[in-house]
Amino acid sequence: MSGVTVRRGSTALLADVDWAVELDERWVVLGPNGAGKTTMLKLAGAEMHPTAGIVGILDETLGRTDVFELRPRIGFSSAATAQRVPTDEVVRDVVVSAGYSVMGRWREEYDDLDTDRALELLELLGVAHLAERTFGTLSEGERKRVVIARAMMTDPELLLLDEPAAGLDLGGREDLVARLAALAMDPDAPASVLVTHHVEEIPPGFTHALLLREGAVVAQGLLDDVLTEDNLSKTFDQDLELTRSGDRYFARRRVTS
Numbered sequence: 001m002s003g004v005t006v007r008r009g010s011t012a013l014l015a016d017v018d019w020a021v022e023l024d025e026r027w028v029v030l031g032p033n034g035a036g037k038t039t040m041l042k043l044a045g046a047e048m049h050p051t052a053g054i055v056g057i058l059d060e061t062l063g064r065t066d067v068f069e070l071r072p073r074i075g076f077s078s079a080a081t082a083q084r085v086p087t088d089e090v091v092r093d094v095v096v097s098a099g100y101s102v103m104g105r106w107r108e109e110y111d112d113l114d115t116d117r118a119l120e121l122l123e124l125l126g127v128a129h130l131a132e133r134t135f136g137t138l139s140e141g142e143r144k145r146v147v148i149a150r151a152m153m154t155d156p157e158l159l160l161l162d163e164p165a166a167g168l169d170l171g172g173r174e175d176l177v178a179r180l181a182a183l184a185m186d187p188d189a190p191a192s193v194l195v196t197h198h199v200e201e202i203p204p205g206f207t208h209a210l211l212l213r214e215g216a217v218v219a220q221g222l223l224d225d226v227l228t229e230d231n232l233s234k235t236f237d238q239d240l241e242l243t244r245s246g247d248r249y250f251a252r253r254r255v256t257s
């Protein structure tokens with residue numbers, strides 16, 4: 001993204017953002033509610049065009065390319081994608097149908113290779129045992145994993161995850177963080193961007209961070225350089241204490257006595 005601004009009426013959702021993600025990088029985009037994180041992800045996913053500036057994705061430039069050809073190269077998982085899945089769709093088909101760019105349409109026959117790949121991804125996300133269930137019968141955490149598996153079905157070159165751990169219980173969050181960490185450390189995994197509000201949800205293996213506040217970048221770069229108490233406090237407009245334990249981060253408001 002170069003000089004990217006997104007306006008709605010007189011409000012700038014994003015203001016003059018410069019950002020580059022290389023293919024071997026795993027980024028976390030962190031910021032408070034309303035900071036513009038989802039807007040950034042929608043731009044990166046070719047789901048939205050900027051009001052000004054240039055968005056280049058996988059060697060294509062938004063506005064000069066057919067987004068319908070670009071989108072299958074990008075895996076996008078968000079609460080909105082989960083909501084679009086029909087509740088009566090069988091979990092295995094939710095995943096396998098991504099390869100055919102359909103949602104909610106059950107084909108008579110899928111290729112065996114595709115079905116195997118879908119089951120492999122469900123296994124990777126720890127939900128293979130739910131393959132024959134209908135999507136509507138799953139818990140929120142289970143749905144999240146299925147939608148991530150779906151996002152990976154097309155072997156995307158770019159994987160975008162919008163708040164994958166939101167709404168999960170502690171065990172579910174920890175399990176998902178571990179699975180995303182394994183993915184981040186796989187050299188064959190695609191370039192990834194994960195949006196979150198919580199430093200606790202940053203999977204080990206993620207390399208870079210971008211901190212966003214009110215549509216503007218507070219800091220961006222290597223995770224260890226960017227994730228400081230100072231930057232985090234500016235981003236969330238609070239005096240925050242940040243601790244690192246092994247390869248995980250934890251934050252809370254500073255208690256002054």
Ligand SMILES: Nc1ncnc2c1ncn2[C@@H]1O[C@H](COP(=O)(O)OP(=O)(O)OP(=O)(O)O)[C@@H](O)[C@H]1O
Nearest residue numbers: 008011013031032033034035036037038039040197
């Ligand atoms: N069409 C629109 N018109 C006006 N304002 C909008 C529009 N779409 C989004 N916004 C506003 O833009 C801001 C950024 O939204 P965005 O969804 O990108 O934030 P976010 O950082 O993902 O927030 P959250 O963490 O709450 O999901 C919000 O204040 C939102 O209300």
